[in-house]
Amino acid sequence: MKLLLIGHGKMGKAIEAQAIARGHQIAGIVDPSRPGVHISDFDATSVDAAIEFTHPDAAFANVMACLQQGLPVVCGSTGWLHHFPEARDLCKETGGALFYASNYSVGVNLFFHFNEYIAAKMHQFGGYDVQVREIHHTQKVDQPSGTALTAAEGIIRHFPAKTMWRNEPSQADHELAVLSERTGSVVGTHIVTYSSEADTIELKHEAHTRDGFVQGALLAAEWLVGRKGVFGMKDMLGL
Ligand SMILES: NC(=O)C1=CN([C@@H]2O[C@H](COP(=O)(O)OP(=O)(O)OC[C@H]3O[C@@H](n4cnc5c(N)ncnc54)[C@H](O)[C@@H]3O)[C@@H](O)[C@H]2O)C=CC1
């Protein structure tokens, strides 16, 4: 495949290396460190898919630009989802292809699946409170993490005692506390904890490296080619 990489930071560089190892070509790299290269320089004749990992403030414009250029786009940037409905609408209008995941690791997507199952089960029993905790490296700019928000939304859908989340400790029974910690170079750890007076049950995912995110994003780009519409990991993995 001919790939356009948008963002050449920790994720973009790791995706570039893994893409080349898998036999893909890098058609271009768009990043402020490479002035003069723009998404508008590319179209569907030169690029099979764009992969976007940038910044919460940049992702929406990049995704819209890809859709306007007719480029299938795999986006992993977090912190911009309040704009997602506009991107979905443009994707439909243009007959384009958009793949989004707050976390491309297959392991995290199993964690999301088990999280929803556990939330529905725990709802059947009284006496437990639930909270979400995420720990990341100090360079991370958004909080809570996109992954923690996906987990929180999964809990809220299946555990009706919680109707909203809050990014701080909460004494209100209906609020799901989603706590964020920034320390060292932690790649990404997410923990869902159910506590009662009698016991504690935890579901934890700890990324050891970025390899899981990278492999998932490349799988998504390969899977997206030839498809039209808006997709996520559940579509690709059949979860
Ligand atoms: N969905 C997932 O599986 C994962 C998502 N992420 C998310 O991906 C994003 C990027 O993460 P990292 O690579 O760790 O960050 P990073 O800070 O290492 O790299 C971001 C890169 O984007 C570039 N950039 C900034 N504005 C840009 C623009 N307008 N156009 C093109 N490039 C631009 C920066 O110059 C930088 O090179 C974050 O939002 C992070 O939360 C990170 C890991 C996994």
Ligand SMILES: O=C(O)C1=N[C@H](C(=O)O)C[C@H](O)C1
């Ligand atoms: O910024 C990161 O590093 C990560 N961001 C994603 C998120 O916000 O959930 C995914 C992963 O946890 C790493």
